[in-house]
Amino acid sequence: MNFRQMTYLNKLLVYGFLLGVVPLAILGFLSYFRASTTIQTYVEAGNLQILKHSQLAVEQNMKTVETALVAFLNSPQGTDLYNIPLDYNKYEPFSRLESSMRQLQIYETGVFDVSLYNLQYLWRVSNAGITTFENKEEELKPYEDFLNSSMNSTWIKNERGIRFLKKSPIYVTNPAMLVVADIPYSHLSKLLLRANPLGSTAILDSHLELLLGQDQGSVQQLLGNTELKKKLSGDDAQGQLVMKRDGESYGVTFVHSTFSGWYYIAAASIDEITKESRSIGQFTWWTCAGILFLILFAAWFGSNNMYRPIRKLHGALVGSGDKSSDPSGSKEDHIQQIGQSVTKLLDREKKMSSQIEGYTVQLEAFFVQKLILGDVRKREITEKLNMFSYATDWHKMTVMAVEIDTLEGTRYSRNDQDLLLFAINNMVSEIIPQTNRLAPIVSSSSQLNVVGTVLDDPEAWNVELQLWAEAIQQAASNYLDVTVSVALSKPVEQWTDLPRAYQEAGEALNYRVRLGNEAIIYSEDVVSGTDEMIHYPLKLEQELLASIKSGYQLEAEEKLCNFMQELVRPPFHYQEYQLSLFRILTEITNLLQVEGIPLRELVSGEAPLIEQMSQLRTVEEMEEWFLQKLITPVITVLEERRSSQFQNISDSVIQMIHEDFDTLLTLELCASRIHYHPHYVSKVFRQETGVNFSEYLLKHRLEMAKGWLTETSMTVTEIAEKLKYTSPTNFIRYFRKIEGITPGQYRERKTGNVSKD
Numbered sequence: 001m002n003f004r005q006m007t008y009l010n011k012l013l014v015y016g017f018l019l020g021v022v023p024l025a026i027l028g029f030l031s032y033f034r035a036s037t038t039i040q041t042y043v044e045a046g047n048l049q050i051l052k053h054s055q056l057a058v059e060q061n062m063k064t065v066e067t068a069l070v071a072f073l074n075s076p077q078g079t080d081l082y083n084i085p086l087d088y089n090k091y092e093p094f095s096r097l098e099s100s101m102r103q104l105q106i107y108e109t110g111v112f113d114v115s116l117y118n119l120q121y122l123w124r125v126s127n128a129g130i131t132t133f134e135n136k137e138e139e140l141k142p143y144e145d146f147l148n149s150s151m152n153s154t155w156i157k158n159e160r161g162i163r164f165l166k167k168s169p170i171y172v173t174n175p176a177m178l179v180v181a182d183i184p185y186s187h188l189s190k191l192l193l194r195a196n197p198l199g200s201t202a203i204l205d206s207h208l209e210l211l212l213g214q215d216q217g218s219v220q221q222l223l224g225n226t227e228l229k230k231k232l233s234g235d236d237a238q239g240q241l242v243m244k245r246d247g248e249s250y251g252v253t254f255v256h257s258t259f260s261g262w263y264y265i266a267a268a269s270i271d272e273i274t275k276e277s278r279s280i281g282q283f284t285w286w287t288c289a290g291i292l293f294l295i296l297f298a299a300w301f302g303s304n305n306m307y308r309p310i311r312k313l314h315g316a317l318v319g320s321g322d323k324s325s326d327p328s329g330s331k332e333d334h335i336q337q338i339g340q341s342v343t344k345l346l347d348r349e350k351k352m353s354s355q356i357e358g359y360t361v362q363l364e365a366f367f368v369q370k371l372i373l374g375d376v377r378k379r380e381i382t383e384k385l386n387m388f389s390y391a392t393d394w395h396k397m398t399v400m401a402v403e404i405d406t407l408e409g410t411r412y413s414r415n416d417q418d419l420l421l422f423a424i425n426n427m428v429s430e431i432i433p434q435t436n437r438l439a440p441i442v443s444s445s446s447q448l449n450v451v452g453t454v455l456d457d458p459e460a461w462n463v464e465l466q467l468w469a470e471a472i473q474q475a476a477s478n479y480l481d482v483t484v485s486v487a488l489s490k491p492v493e494q495w496t497d498l499p500r501a502y503q504e505a506g507e508a509l510n511y512r513v514r515l516g517n518e519a520i521i522y523s524e525d526v527v528s529g530t531d532e533m534i535h536y537p538l539k540l541e542q543e544l545l546a547s548i549k550s551g552y553q554l555e556a557e558e559k560l561c562n563f564m565q566e567l568v569r570p571p572f573h574y575q576e577y578q579l580s581l582f583r584i585l586t587e588i589t590n591l592l593q594v595e596g597i598p599l600r601e602l603v604s605g606e607a608p609l610i611e612q613m614s615q616l617r618t619v620e621e622m623e624e625w626f627l628q629k630l631i632t633p634v635i636t637v638l639e640e641r642r643s644s645q646f647q648n649i650s651d652s653v654i655q656m657i658h659e660d661f662d663t664l665l666t667l668e669l670c671a672s673r674i675h676y677h678p679h680y681v682s683k684v685f686r687q688e689t690g691v692n693f694s695e696y697l698l699k700h701r702l703e704m705a706k707g708w709l710t711e712t713s714m715t716v717t718e719i720a721e722k723l724k725y726t727s728p729t730n731f732i733r734y735f736r737k738i739e740g741i742t743p744g745q746y747r748e749r750k751t752g753n754v755s756k757d
Contacts, residue, residue, distance in 0.1 A: 012307060016299030021292060028288045044240050047253040047266040051238075054201060055255055055264045057191045061183070062155060062260065065109050065164055069179050070153075072100060073168040081116070082169075082176040086123035086132050094130055101125060110187025117178040143178065155260055157211055161185045185212045200268075206261035208232060222267055228252060232263055242270070310334050317341045364388050364439035368450060371438075372399060374499035381495045390438055394452030396461055396491040399498060401505035402428070402447040402472060405483045405517035406621060412482070420480055421447050427475045432468050446509070450498060461491065462522075469520045483518040485509060490524050510574040513619055536580055537566040545587055548631060551639050556631050564623045581613060581622065588630050592637065649674060649681060650688035654696070661701050662722055667693040702738055705731070709747040716743045 202213030487508035489501035720731035
């Protein structure tokens, strides 16, 4: 079952159960882990102590044997044997020697045989009796390595046990005596068996070869482990390690003897060690199971008691009569249903608060808009101001109008203008203190503010207005990346004078045409009310129109710039400025109408020209618009029309020349046929063909004469008459001038026939 789909009551049961189970499980696991770890640690420590006791028992036994033999050899009885040859007549010394050697073979030390070799006189005394040997090398071959070494004594391994070898006297090159004592494995095994009842104990010699052990097969298998050999070959005097054999884990403890160089090791199965801890784990599990049952009962009982207030709350909010609200029979439990009910209540409250707040904001904005438009009656103004908690003690009031200069060159389009104005509206709310303003509003293409102060000093009020205006411009530039201009009306003292102040601010914004973008405009500075006569730059207009008609693009741009600068030269009135723009717009469009060109070719698919022009704010924008939207397209259209007209005139004249070259054709006659002045036709024809009318006519007649000379039998006189020359001489003279030869020579050269003329 998905935990998230469980009812709250079941979740309480689960949480209560887990709250008791998790600590208990952790405690049980840690207890079992601690017990098993502790038992293993104690066993390893016990094995280490057992090994040390085993080492002590074995080495004590070896040291006892070694001490007894050394004492015997150093006694007078022992030293006398160095120089005594074997003589059966001398029974008494050898009898004492045999008795002393039997005394060395006591049960406690495990020595079962002691042999004494006289290396000088080549005799030997042992349990077998007193004998001589003649072949010294053969007799002493088992001890050859020891005798040739620098050691005075040592313990070695043999088939039946371990053997002690001792030279006497010591520190001489050729010792006189050699003592050999044997201790069987059975005696050493008794020491190990008595010492270590846990696991397997073994003794290794210095070469890591097994001397003896309780379970020699298992020990031999363990010795095949390279990790164990590497550990034993180290410099550690003692240690433990865990290793695997046949899938079973073993704990190996070792002690390295500095006396004999032997290794005492103990290997115990970890499974056997932890057998007791598993029984402890079973007991712990059953104990935890009982405790878990108690925890489950306590969780159920406690959860039901804690859930009782939730049932009561559910009955109050949702209703207790609905059977489907029971968590056991519904996918939604009481908590979810309570949450849904509370959420609905909060949503209703939030919506109502939001609606009331929205209505309040809209009412404020609507009141301010009506106030500046003069639609609020005087007796209602104070009432509304008090209702919206506005200040009513202002001594001076000013209408501030903020407008975006241009969206050209920004990342915005004209469709974004309303959003930008609302963003500026929010900025104004943060920049201007609430005690000094009414609610900011957006009207048409401007953002409007009614600001006021209790100050009586006009200069101080102007300074404050200047700071707010600069802050608004800076915020618009930083956050919106647009420039804005701010217009400030003259201060008024009465609320009923705000419509006039609003009109002044709107008129002041129009003066950006002269002041440029990002301007702060005071109405009292730009609306002077002077009656000085303003002259229209008629001469510049005529020069501009002449440049357009002539198709001089660069000259038209220069004339337009001069014209626009003349329009904004003081004294400047915005209404006169607009009328002048409408006038020049009309004159330019008249150029198209005179040529019979419809205006729709310029504004196809766009807003009307007057509407486009009314949206421009600065001289630079206006100049750019006239150049791009009117002058350049008009020049292009006129040039295209003029070029087409010239081509038609030229083609008509050429066609008349080709058809009527053999008549008395003149330029005047051609011009009259196409209804143009002869001078105009002459100018156009020369511009289109590169030659004048007479030259083109003569050249065409010459081409026709050359054809007749080669293709017909017409005489030169007949050709001259046909081409309307006054005499054949004039024809021949012109032909020679152009071709360099006479007509007769030309015919002879082309056809090979001699001319008759």
